[in-house]
Amino acid sequence: MTSPLTSLPKVSVLTRRHVVTALGASAALAGSRAARAASAAKGIYPVATCSYMVMFVAQGLGYFKDEGLDSRLVQGGSGVKTREIIASGQGDFALADFVHPMLLTNKGRPCKALTAVDRIGAGLQFMIRADLYAQGITDLAKFVAWKRPDGRKPLVGVSSIGGTTHVWSSYFLEKLGYDGMVTWLGVGNVDTMLGSLKTKQVDVLINTYSLVGEVERQGYGKLLYDGSDPQNWDSVIGGTVPVTVNYCLQARIERDPALVQAWTNAVMRAGQWVDKHDPEEIYGAIEPFVGSTSRESNLIEIKSTKAVGNPAGLIDQAAFDRGAKVWFREMTGVQRLPLDAVYAARFAEAAAAKYPA
Template structure:
């Protein structure tokens, strides 16, 4: 507990130090709150923007708050208790569908980096060594196997269910939302779920502690291309349209900082990235986080832009019955001008 409190204190100190305008002549400091789902390196771009002082450089007194899941992050943004979010593209789409127009500002990746299927070690030892064998298995009480994700409707759930559908396993399992990093790991360790799907850092934890094994990696380019067929803007930096209308200068400042951080991540080694974001990802070990940083960096989108072809590839995942998202055009959920202006200010 002492370690956790100390890390949180460091994060608070990083946010509190952003009150002064930068020497670059940025606009007067304005308070801005960013929400992210869970404390994993999947969201390292916004962690780097905070830790390296890029929000401060843009004249923002910034604070980052963990939402607890992608769904909870969306709810916080919808309620006006947060200004910006970094989460799956499906969330601003759902808000737009529900009469809360929302726009993506930048995309931070090109593949979903957190589609690692981790099976209980005891089940793997019993011979459940691939997905086909797993879905054919039944729990001792006769129920379908249980798969845990951070939240129902969040990034992992959206993409993993599509993978299961395309692989022919739709309806063969039961899905459970199991929360943040600590509770996700606990659910697999205590056998409350049979598979946990999340990021490489969690794979490192469960394998090093001996209670889980990597069974299937949906983020592996071979598996991804087989199912999806190319790059997709999975995780986006977004805000409500009302925020854009009310304060476009703040939106531009936030976008500038996030894009600059994405470029910095692209140019730096995993060890340097970990040094910048460590206060935000303290629930998992350094070794596990470095594994995830390497994988997330490999699928990063330092340009931040979203093109029509990539959006169309994602459409088959987003616009289906399971998600409840009604079809939208790219222009309805993407404010391209902010990324374009940020790129002009900070050319790669």
């Protein structure tokens, strides 16, 4: 399969300092507000990829600060570990797959999504070892039919078992008729994911465009299948879905709704800013958070993630129903829930009213 990765036009590099300076008017507005003590808030994100750039933008451009928050962002290491951190109370807010607040709700730790940041899963790029691609294994059908030298099924690496990539890519394989034909492995964060493919510990790695850019640039991997391609996505899923959400425990909402509203406001502003700015500007704002992959690879991922963004942040019933077939199945272990049980719409609606797109 021919890689869709294309060169972006060369423009001047915009640093984070330039971006922050350009937003001086926003800072001035924040400074004119009545002084109040900053509220501490810790946000958790799974891994350091541009898929989570809305949270990075909110931090990098001072939107959390504008809302009166003393914010700190922490990498969880995977979607599952991020969920565990939130459940334990060691983090206040998370940005990860919608399946995580659903699972916590099922297990007696009620959670609510606050905003959705996308409409299509942006990290469903299947990368195969370059040596296998050179042997003629150039599509999914050939890959799942291939056996390792010891006769075992092919090994497929994802950040974590039960995380975003695993949930969605396993559904794709089921619908394409390849259920049970691979062995899944959780291989961790960006560095260990890349290392697992490079050292042939896995045969295919599934993650984002920035990792595709790295493996192809270094020559040890090739793009095999792109589940995020709109044609592939629609053929399997049938339309938009709130894949990645900003969420917190219901207990946090009950204890401090003003803090939750402030966080939601900042994330929504960040989503709107991303929607209106080009990849170079976005990279300037988030560069400190995505240093494990090259600038060129990150620009590719920013472009693709921006294309499927949801700047309005709202979740509608039809989109939720499309996602239900992926979330509520035996593989995930998630018991069916209605939308209002896992979505506190009032925070996104209030943020949208305060900051109309």
